[in-house]
Structure formats: C-alpha cells, structure tokens
Amino acid sequence: MTGEPVVPGWIQEYVDACNRHDAAAVVAMMTEDVQVVDTAFGGEFTGREAVRQLLLGMDAGLSSDYRFTVRKVVTSGTDYAFEWVLTGTHDRANPELGLPATGKAFAVPGLTIGSRRNGMITQNRDYWNLAGFLTQVGLMPAPGQGD
Numbered sequence: 001m002t003g004e005p006v007v008p009g010w011i012q013e014y015v016d017a018c019n020r021h022d023a024a025a026v027v028a029m030m031t032e033d034v035q036v037v038d039t040a041f042g043g044e045f046t047g048r049e050a051v052r053q054l055l056l057g058m059d060a061g062l063s064s065d066y067r068f069t070v071r072k073v074v075t076s077g078t079d080y081a082f083e084w085v086l087t088g089t090h091d092r093a094n095p096e097l098g099l100p101a102t103g104k105a106f107a108v109p110g111l112t113i114g115s116r117r118n119g120m121i122t123q124n125r126d127y128w129n130l131a132g133f134l135t136q137v138g139l140m141p142a143p144g145q146g147d
Contacts, residue, residue: 007070010119011082019067023055030121040130041097061094063106071109081113086128090137099139106136 007015010029017025027034027048036045036054045051058066066088073082086108093101110128114121134140 005070005072007073007082008075008080011070011073011080014121015068015070015084018055021055021059021066023052026055027052030124031117034121035123037125039125039127040133057094059092061092061096061099062090063088064091065089078116079114080116081111083109083111085109102137102139104137106133108133108136 014026014029017029030036030048030051032048033046034048034051036051037043038045038054043054045054066086068084068086071083071085074080086106088106090102090104090106093099108128109132110126112124112126114124116122131140135142
C-alpha cells in the first residue's frame with residue numbers, strides 16, 4: 001500500500017479531536033450510552049462522562065503531547081475499524097497504575113474497532129500493546145533482557 005490512507009471525514013474529525021486532547025469534542029461524537037473498552041488496561045467505560053474521564057486521564061497520566069496517526073481504515077455499514085500509531089512523550093505519571101513518568105518517547109501501534117448508530121459512536125474497542133509501550137518508556141525490560 002502506498003500513499004496516505006483514505007480516512008472518512010467523521011473518523012478524521014474523531015482523530016483530530018483526540019489529537020487536540022479535546023475530550024468534549026470526542027464524546028460529542030458518541031451516544032449517551034456509549035461503551036468504550038481499552039483492552040490493554042482492561043478498562044470498560046459506559047457513558048459519555050466515563051469516556052470523558054478516560055480521555056482526561058490520558059492527558060493527566062500518560063502524555064502531554066500524545067498524538068494518533070491513522071494507518072488504514074475499513075468501514076462496512078455501521079461498523080468501522082482503523083489502525084493507528086500512538087506517539088508521544090511519557091511525561092506524565094499515573095500513580096493509580098503505579099507508572100512513574102519517564103520522559104521517554106513512545107510509538108505504539110493499535111487498532112480501534114466499533115459501531116455507530118445514527119452517525120454516533122455506540123461501541124468502541126481499542127487494542128494496543130501495553131508491553132511494547134512499557135518497554136519503550138523503560139518501565140519493563142525487553143523480552144529476553146529480564147533474566
């Protein structure tokens with residue numbers, strides 16, 4: 001595959017809002033009863049307010065400069081999936097998870113899959129490699145180096 005991916009307008013708007021760290025704009029694209037799952041941390045978030053808190057937590061406990069870059073998009077009817085890379089600097093501590101800030105850069109691939117109803121996101125699941133992230137930011141040894 002060559003060139004930039006073709007990204008439907010609403011997905012680009014969603015990613016742009018995420019990249020602005022604009023939690024209000026992100027949840028405005030979701031139904032009141034939206035269900036969001038972050039498979040890496042095992043979190044399930046139901047409703048706009050819970051999702052808003054999740055997004056605010058990324059700013060407060062992960063990175064001040066995180067950014068998503070879309071790689072590939074697939075849509076079918078009301079279902080969608082898109083591959084992405086999350087980049088940033090791990091400059092925020094997350095005491096709740098016991099993760100100190102390391103100041104190291106990260107680039108983690110992931111996948112979002114979900115459904116929409118009447119143009120609004122109803123379900124959204126994010127799959128990404130937590131071990132890869134922890135290794136990149138120096139909080140976990142690389143495979144084979146922890147012996």
